[in-house]
Amino acid sequence: MAARPGYGRSQGAAGSGRPRDRIMSDNIVDTFFARQQGHGAKPAIVWNGETVCTFAELPAHVGRYRAALAQLGVTRGERVMVKTENSPAFVFTYLAVLASGAIFVPMNAAYTAAEVELLVEDADPVLLIHADKTAVPPAGSDRTTRATLNGDGSGSLTDLAATLAPDLAVEPMAVTDLAAILFTSGTTGRPKGAMLTHGNLGSNVAALYETWQFSSEDVILHCLPLFHAHGLFVALHLGLYSGATLRMLPKFDAAKVVAQLGQASVFMGVPTFYTRLLESADFTRNATAGIRLFISGSAPLLPSVFAAFEARTGHRILERYGMTETVMITSNPYDQAGRIPGSVGYPLPGVSVRIVDENRAELPAGEVGEIEMQGPNLCAGYWRRAEATAESFYPDGFFRTGDTGFKDETGRVTIAGRSKDLIISGGYNVYPAEIEMLLAEVPGVQDVAVFGVPHPDFGEAVMAAITTEGDAFDMAAMNALIAGKLARFKQPKAVHVLDEFPRNAMGKILKNVLRDTYKGSFAK
Numbered sequence: 001m002a003a004r005p006g007y008g009r010s011q012g013a014a015g016s017g018r019p020r021d022r023i024m025s026d027n028i029v030d031t032f033f034a035r036q037q038g039h040g041a042k043p044a045i046v047w048n049g050e051t052v053c054t055f056a057e058l059p060a061h062v063g064r065y066r067a068a069l070a071q072l073g074v075t076r077g078e079r080v081m082v083k084t085e086n087s088p089a090f091v092f093t094y095l096a097v098l099a100s101g102a103i104f105v106p107m108n109a110a111y112t113a114a115e116v117e118l119l120v121e122d123a124d125p126v127l128l129i130h131a132d133k134t135a136v137p138p139a140g141s142d143r144t145t146r147a148t149l150n151g152d153g154s155g156s157l158t159d160l161a162a163t164l165a166p167d168l169a170v171e172p173m174a175v176t177d178l179a180a181i182l183f184t185s186g187t188t189g190r191p192k193g194a195m196l197t198h199g200n201l202g203s204n205v206a207a208l209y210e211t212w213q214f215s216s217e218d219v220i221l222h223c224l225p226l227f228h229a230h231g232l233f234v235a236l237h238l239g240l241y242s243g244a245t246l247r248m249l250p251k252f253d254a255a256k257v258v259a260q261l262g263q264a265s266v267f268m269g270v271p272t273f274y275t276r277l278l279e280s281a282d283f284t285r286n287a288t289a290g291i292r293l294f295i296s297g298s299a300p301l302l303p304s305v306f307a308a309f310e311a312r313t314g315h316r317i318l319e320r321y322g323m324t325e326t327v328m329i330t331s332n333p334y335d336q337a338g339r340i341p342g343s344v345g346y347p348l349p350g351v352s353v354r355i356v357d358e359n360r361a362e363l364p365a366g367e368v369g370e371i372e373m374q375g376p377n378l379c380a381g382y383w384r385r386a387e388a389t390a391e392s393f394y395p396d397g398f399f400r401t402g403d404t405g406f407k408d409e410t411g412r413v414t415i416a417g418r419s420k421d422l423i424i425s426g427g428y429n430v431y432p433a434e435i436e437m438l439l440a441e442v443p444g445v446q447d448v449a450v451f452g453v454p455h456p457d458f459g460e461a462v463m464a465a466i467t468t469e470g471d472a473f474d475m476a477a478m479n480a481l482i483a484g485k486l487a488r489f490k491q492p493k494a495v496h497v498l499d500e501f502p503r504n505a506m507g508k509i510l511k512n513v514l515r516d517t518y519k520g521s522f523a524k
């Protein structure tokens with residue numbers, strides 16, 4: 001096979017047969033725009049079935065938002081936080097922040113004001129962009145200006161951008177400069193911001209482009225939230241990097257996806273998307289005939305779903321494994337027969353994976369241990385959290401994922417479980433520690449444990465158990481506290497009041513016993 005274009009100015013390949021100096025710097029926006037040259041007439045973004053702009057028009061859209069950001073005080077190195085739903089304007093804003101040399105800090109649009117406040121405190125943004133009707137903390141630090149951007153693209157940011165001439169300059173950045181900070185919760189309950197550089201993002205999209213054989217002929221059906229790594233750095237970046245049209249939907253909706261599959265060549269999502277598609281009678285072999293690749297990730301894809309999908313459509317879903325801190329780490333091979341259910345495949349080009357014991361000694365094939373990784377995709381650490389960074393980022397360059405698994409003789413990786421206490425519900429991470437801390441504050445609650453149980457739609461569902469003391473406990477008051485403080489997807493689907501917890505000899509609550517007791521709660 002002929003060599004395919006690689007990543008980045010420093011690696012000297014701006015795209016197939018294009019001169020090296022087309023890419024002005026390692027700012028990933030420069031890379032995107034350079035690689036889109038030659039595809040100008042093609043639709044770049046199709047939103048709800050309507051073309052929004054071609055690749056030739058995209059820089060001017062981004063440039064208007066860049067000019068608006070400059071008026072709002074955004075400069076190189078500053079953080080811009082965004083809390084809004086998907087829209088084309090979200091994409092323009094994202095690219096404009098990066099083009100300004102500033103750092104993009106997205107948040108889940110479902111977060112409560114309390115959740116947002118913690119993140120704003122940490123990120124200390126110069127600008128907070130949010131929807132008009134969304135939970136945000138009351139005006140805090142004097143430093144932070146605000147602008148609005150709604151899911152339909154309207155808002156003060158768009159109004160301002162519309163009055164300005166596009167600023168087409170792209171701030172030169174090095175591979176080590178920060179592009180984005182994405183908060184992921186931690187075992188301590190307080191979210192940590194993963195600092196992703198232009199080099200992290202650029203190297204990863206280049207590796208995915210190779211591995212999944214993308215080209216400008218592709219059309220990506222995109223309905224993942226843009227505020228997480230999967231929707232932003234995998235689905236969106238692949239379109240921008242390949243010069244492939246992004247057919248976007250505001251969110252996942254099985255009927256809309258089925259209706260648009262005929263106009264797409266690639267679809268990607270979390271396992272819940274696939275279980276929901278399989279529930280639709282219109283999701284047939286015929287409906288998927290034009291798709292060359294279905295990709296799943298962010299949570300384990302059950303082998304039963306893989307098998308049902310293959311039986312229904314003839315497609316073998318390609319499963320990959322990633323994290324916010326690392327973007328993508330491993331992928332099943334592109335070749336259909338190489339896509340093995342239950343396995344997440346091989347490390348991406350340039351990425352190393354080790355399986356280690358508790359002393360960090362590498363384990364032989366077949367033995368389960370902690371998964372560590374190293375590569376150009378590994379983020380620069382946690383924002384302003386030296387201690388948390390030191391706990392997971394080793395001086396030898398490897399990162400502790402908190403996932404456990406094994407390799408086979410060929411180096412293929414299978415995830416066995418997690419050493420971190422984490423629930424993944426519909427592809428969203430929920431850290432029990434965060435919810436436990438909140439429930440422990442409820443008057444009358446003596447002890448609390450939050451754990452995940454199997455759920456047919458979300459993969460896992462959040463469940464809580466508590467014991468109480470005295471007469472102070474009031475279920476309604478607890479539910480009100482939960483509703484006020486936690487985004488809906490983090491809220492326990494049930495809270496069980498127990499007489500006592502199962503405990504080990506040391507008095508530690510046995511979450512595995514609780515998981516076992518309640519594992520049938522959502523059985524179909």
Ligand code: MLC
Nearest residue numbers: 225228229230252272298322323324425426427428488489
């Ligand atoms: C919504 N709800 C959830 C939920 N999403 N509850 C638990 N888990 C979730 N993920 C709540 C709703 O608030 C609602 O509450 C009820 O469940 C049913 O809502 P719904 O209408 O069925 O949900 P919907 O809005 O359709 O959302 C489901 C979903 C969405 C699967 C489409 O969660 C989603 O887009 N998930 C993708 C997450 C993702 O992109 N993860 C990537 C992270 S990056 P009620 O009770 O009010 O009705 C990463 C790295 C990597 O992990 O490797 O990729």
Ligand code: AMP
Nearest residue numbers: 184297298299300320321322323324429
């Ligand atoms: P996040 O912090 O949201 O980036 O989630 C990262 C975590 O999602 C990983 O550490 C894994 O536990 C999990 N994950 C991602 N992809 C997969 C997959 N294909 N199979 C199992 N778990 C996955």
